[in-house]
Amino acid sequence: MAGDAKTMNLRLHVWRQTSVKDEGRFEEYAAKGVSPGMSFLEMLDVVNEELITTGKQPLAFDHDCREGICGACGVMINGNAHGPQGATTTCQLHMRSFSDGDELWIEPWRARAFPVLRDLMVDRSAFDRIIAAGGYASVRTGSARDANEILIPKQNADSAMDAAACIGCAACVAACPNASAALFTAAKVTHLAELPQGQPERMRRVVRMVDQMDIEGFGHCTNHRECEAACPKQISVAVIAQMNRDYLRAKLIAPADNENAGSGG
Amino acid sequence: MELKSNAPTGPIETRWDRHRFGMKLVNPANKRKYKVIVVGTGLAGASAAATLAELGYNVDAFCYQDSPRRAHSIAAQGGINAAKNYQNDGDSIYRLFYDTVKGGDFRARESNVYRLAQISVQIIDQCVAQGVPFAREYSGLLDNRSFGGSQVSRTFYARGQTGQQLLLGAYQALEKMIDAGGVKMFPRREMLDLIVVDGRARGIVTRNMVDGTMEIHMADAVCLATGGYGNVFYLSTNAKGCNVTASWRAHRRGALFANPCYTQIHPTCIPVHGDYQSKLTLMSESLRNDGRVWVPKNKDDVGKKPGSIPEEDRDYYLERMYPSFGNLAPRDISSRGAKTVCDEGRGVGPGGLGVYLDFADAIKRVGKAKIAERYGNLFEMYEQITAENPYEVPMRIYPAVHYTMGGLWVDYNLQSTIPGLFVLGEANFSDHGANRLGASALMQGLADGYFVIPATIGNYLASEGGGKLYEKRPGVDHAEAIKVRDEVSARLDKLLHSKKPTRTPASFHRELGKLLWDNCGMGRTAKRLEAALARIPALRQEFWDTILVPGTGEELNQTLEHAGRVADFLEFAELLCKDALHREESCGGHFREEHQVEEGPEKGEAQRNDELFQYVAAWEWKGADAPQVLHKEALDFEHVKPSQRSYK
Numbered sequence: 081m082a083g084d085a086k087t088m089n090l091r092l093h094v095w096r097q098t099s100v101k102d103e104g105r106f107e108e109y110a111a112k113g114v115s116p117g118m119s120f121l122e123m124l125d126v127v128n129e130e131l132i133t134t135g136k137q138p139l140a141f142d143h144d145c146r147e148g149i150c151g152a153c154g155v156m157i158n159g160n161a162h163g164p165q166g167a168t169t170t171c172q173l174h175m176r177s178f179s180d181g182d183e184l185w186i187e188p189w190r191a192r193a194f195p196v197l198r199d200l201m202v203d204r205s206a207f208d209r210i211i212a213a214g215g216y217a218s219v220r221t222g223s224a225r226d227a228n229e230i231l232i233p234k235q236n237a238d239s240a241m242d243a244a245a246c247i248g249c250a251a252c253v254a255a256c257p258n259a260s261a262a263l264f265t266a267a268k269v270t271h272l273a274e275l276p277q278g279q280p281e282r283m284r285r286v287v288r289m290v291d292q293m294d295i296e297g298f299g300h301c302t303n304h305r306e307c308e309a310a311c312p313k314q315i316s317v318a319v320i321a322q323m324n325r326d327y328l329r330a331k332l333i334a335p336a337d338n339e340n341a342g343s344g345g
Numbered sequence: 346m347e348l349k350s351n352a353p354t355g356p357i358e359t360r361w362d363r364h365r366f367g368m369k370l371v372n373p374a375n376k377r378k379y380k381v382i383v384v385g386t387g388l389a390g391a392s393a394a395a396t397l398a399e400l401g402y403n404v405d406a407f408c409y410q411d412s413p414r415r416a417h418s419i420a421a422q423g424g425i426n427a428a429k430n431y432q433n434d435g436d437s438i439y440r441l442f443y444d445t446v447k448g449g450d451f452r453a454r455e456s457n458v459y460r461l462a463q464i465s466v467q468i469i470d471q472c473v474a475q476g477v478p479f480a481r482e483y484s485g486l487l488d489n490r491s492f493g494g495s496q497v498s499r500t501f502y503a504r505g506q507t508g509q510q511l512l513l514g515a516y517q518a519l520e521k522m523i524d525a526g527g528v529k530m531f532p533r534r535e536m537l538d539l540i541v542v543d544g545r546a547r548g549i550v551t552r553n554m555v556d557g558t559m560e561i562h563m564a565d566a567v568c569l570a571t572g573g574y575g576n577v578f579y580l581s582t583n584a585k586g587c588n589v590t591a592s593w594r595a596h597r598r599g600a601l602f603a604n605p606c607y608t609q610i611h612p613t614c615i616p617v618h619g620d621y622q623s624k625l626t627l628m629s630e631s632l633r634n635d636g637r638v639w640v641p642k643n644k645d646d647v648g649k650k651p652g653s654i655p656e657e658d659r660d661y662y663l664e665r666m667y668p669s670f671g672n673l674a675p676r677d678i679s680s681r682g683a684k685t686v687c688d689e690g691r692g693v694g695p696g697g698l699g700v701y702l703d704f705a706d707a708i709k710r711v712g713k714a715k716i717a718e719r720y721g722n723l724f725e726m727y728e729q730i731t732a733e734n735p736y737e738v739p740m741r742i743y744p745a746v747h748y749t750m751g752g753l754w755v756d757y758n759l760q761s762t763i764p765g766l767f768v769l770g771e772a773n774f775s776d777h778g779a780n781r782l783g784a785s786a787l788m789q790g791l792a793d794g795y796f797v798i799p800a801t802i803g804n805y806l807a808s809e810g811g812g813k814l815y816e817k818r819p820g821v822d823h824a825e826a827i828k829v830r831d832e833v834s835a836r837l838d839k840l841l842h843s844k845k846p847t848r849t850p851a852s853f854h855r856e857l858g859k860l861l862w863d864n865c866g867m868g869r870t871a872k873r874l875e876a877a878l879a880r881i882p883a884l885r886q887e888f889w890d891t892i893l894v895p896g897t898g899e900e901l902n903q904t905l906e907h908a909g910r911v912a913d914f915l916e917f918a919e920l921l922c923k924d925a926l927h928r929e930e931s932c933g934g935h936f937r938e939e940h941q942v943e944e945g946p947e948k949g950e951a952q953r954n955d956e957l958f959q960y961v962a963a964w965e966w967k968g969a970d971a972p973q974v975l976h977k978e979a980l981d982f983e984h985v986k987p988s989q990r991s992y993k
């Protein structure tokens with residue numbers, strides 16, 4: 081492959097922390113002979129192999145699919161969530177985005193709601209609890225009618241899909257100066273609000289999900305739009321406006337509907 | 346041991362209905378007394394856990410990722426089949442059934458496949474009602490495409506992210522039941538063994554991957570939905586964490602393992618580009634609708650720029666060998682085609698392991714814009730990985746391990762040979778025979794989870810133990826549970842303290858993977874399989890003598906997790922090769938070079954041997970020092986008569 085013959089040497093400053101209780105610190109490592117065709121995680125694999133062979137603990141990081149869809153991976157690289165290239169997850173970032181001699185500061189997502197478990201791994205279970213609070217359209221298995229009885233204009237189906245493309249990686253939270261989870265929450269609210277199936281629970285959903293976001297300790301959205309810039313799936317901040325409109329409407333127009341909004345499913 | 350499939354007989358159209366009617370039901374008031382463990386929350390596990398909880402059972406669900414939303418199912422791109430016949434193009438339940446039995450090269454159970462085709466229709470209804478944003482036509486109706494060489498358009502899809510959207514649907518249903526208290530979710534847990542008490546599956550041992558705590562969980566039934574074992578080859582399109590551990594541990598506790606040699610190699614993946622490579626990326630099969638596959642006719646041309654090779658010096662080998670299916674020939678056949686031309690020294694790219702997938706003609710025919718509309722995201726992904734622009738130079742692709750048809754043996758009720766142990770999704774062996782059709786894995790996972798298991802597990806719970814299994818549920822302090830947990834701990838301890846700790850789990854995994862790919866990959870021979878079978882035990886010994894795992898078991902330790910999985914792969918690999926060696930025929934994903942059609946128009950194609958091998962090979966574990974014993978479940982084909990698969 082063109083350009084792949086040349087290898088690079090990089091200096092890494094990586095956040096090390098043994099457990100939630102540990103304070104954590106940066107430590108320095110050399111990444112040698114890095115080929116531009118490697119993915120960022122493959123570069124870390126190479127560093128780790130060397131650490132292990134010398135009996136040291138490797139750098140812990142979350143990952144699984146390595147094709148940008150599971151949302152497991154994600155680190156801050158020189159202050160950018162998922163690194164310098166837009167619309168990309170850390171696993172899809174390739175080393176050709178860097179140059180020989182570069183110095184990289186690699187850190188976990190930072191947010192009050194995401195305790196660091198070890199090194200670059202954080203606990204994102206708050207996201208699951210936000211979904212559990214209402215991010216679904218209830219349907220008992222077997223009770224559905226024929227799929228084509230629900231007509232959905234292509235335009236709505238497409239914008240629902242745009243929002244549903246969220247992979248739950250949490251780069252939006254990491255990038256936000258307030259550590260807000262608004263983009264993540266709003267993506268699910270919007271996906272379901274765009275569809276007829278999402279209507280019956282729409283008001284209750286938005287109230288419960290937004291409230292859960294607060295309970296988890298995420299900050300408020302003050303329109304920095306850093307989330308949109310960091311999102312590997314390019315989810316637009318327009319979904320946040322949609323969520324805010326629904327939330328207001330639910331609070332003002334349909335208060336009766338929220339009476340039991342927090343009472344558990 | 347006699348393998349009883351418990352498959353119903355009589356008219357195939359009503360088998361599932363009659364079977365369901367014959368099953369016992371659990372009294373609604375009693376359901377909450379039962380506890381069911383579901384290991385794995387991919388499509389199969391998440392749909393099962395959510396549905397069982399809806400019915401009133403208490404469910405404990407487990408996955409190794411930090412969230413159920415990240416299961417490997419998330420990566421499926423192409424779509425999900427269903428016999429809706431919305432396109433009025435001649436599809437029907439019977440046709441989907443027929444295509445699946447034939448596509449599986451006559452090595453699947455007819456009753457199961459028919460049920461799968463029937464249920465496919467309900468799956469789409471269910472998913473749409475949940476809000477899965479499938480692609481639509483301007484009319485607002487659902488869109489379909491033809492996939493994987495099928496003659497009808499029965500594939501439903503959500504852009505290139507069908508698996509993601511289906512999994513999120515099931516995950517959301519699961520989260521709802523977690524919120525309602527019906528499911529207790531245990532993420533970042535790895536199941537490391539199965540607990541069998543009085544001959545029944547009663548629980549599991551898990552390791553909390555955050556702090557290393559060993560845990561015992563007990564229940565009235567256990568469902569495994571832990572996915573496939575493709576990662577035994579190290580390089581595959583599977584997620585990095587996919588493993589055989591849960592299935593293998595269950596196998597060692599008495600569950601028979603069926604047809605391990607049926608592995609699927611996908612023809613269109615991005616070729617390997619370096620030693621550091623950690624996984625292979627699939628390029629959707631849909632690309633073959635417009636791309637033309639070729640290699641240079643002459644070896645001397647392989648290093649040349651593709652554009653400089655004139656038309657007459659190119660070999661469009663799929664079009665040449667399979668004039669009627671051409672570039673759309675099924676997966677196993679296309680993959681072998683690529684291997685053949687590369688073995689001849691005509692492969693392109695690094696190491697000569699690649700073939701061109703060329704869009705130049707399609708761009709000329711319909712224009713670049715149209716191609717971008719169809720495949721834009723795939724082209725981008727390709728460019729991101731390879732730094733080459735497929736609008737200008739042909740893509741390079743090569744086959745890669747993708748899916749495993751083999752798995753734990755189950756009967757029609759999805760129950761393994763251990764009573765109370767049920768197996769769902771890719772982890773079981775059931776519906777795809779020797780080769781799976783594109784877009785059928787998602788269908789099977791959801792059929793198992795949403796519709797089959799909720800019906801069949803009730804029958805088990807209502808019939809066994811006088812309908813009161815819950816009363817006799819052993820506690821976490823049961824002697825057998827403690828014994829199993831201690832065995833697991835001792836094993837982890839061995840991994841942490843080998844005699845001469847010098848080699849990493851990854852280095853063993855890579856070596857094993859290469860050994861299997863070379864000897865038990867796309868083309869297999871007795872000689873190479875025997876060579877692999879001779880090497881694996883030695884490699885395993887080396888592993889236990891020299892495995893190097895820093896740190897302790899009482900902390901988050903990813904090296905330890907990997908080492909445990911590799912240890913199980915090293916045992917499983919032997920069974921995989923053994924099964925491949927015993928099956929003296931070629932069928933579906935299992936191609937034995939000794940068994941090819943020798944003459945006539947099908948020369949060189951896979952030669953099945955129905956007389957001797959029309960059975961499911963189910964292997965029984967007999968202890969670490971004894972060979973596994975083969976049991977056979979004979980297969981009958983009443984409806985689809987076995988014939989030579991022909992795609993010429």
Ligand SMILES: Cc1cc2nc3c(=O)[nH]c(=O)nc-3n(C[C@H](O)[C@H](O)[C@H](O)COP(=O)(O)OP(=O)(O)OC[C@H]3O[C@@H](n4cnc5c(N)ncnc54)[C@H](O)[C@@H]3O)c2cc1C
Nearest residue numbers: 385386387388389409418423424536572770771784786787
């Ligand atoms: C790249 C790619 C594309 C594909 N595209 C398609 C397609 O278009 N159409 C199609 O039909 N099929 C497709 N497939 C196949 C399909 O995606 C899978 O077969 C299917 O999703 C498997 O689902 P599952 O629920 O059985 O298992 P998985 O989704 O693999 O889930 C396994 C679950 O088990 C858990 N687990 C595993 N081991 C343990 C353990 N020891 N302890 C605890 N938990 C454990 C995991 O955490 C996970 O939750 C594709 C596959 C790949 C690799």
Ligand code: FES
Nearest residue numbers: 144146151153171
């Ligand atoms: S590892 Fe799955 S998105 Fe990066």
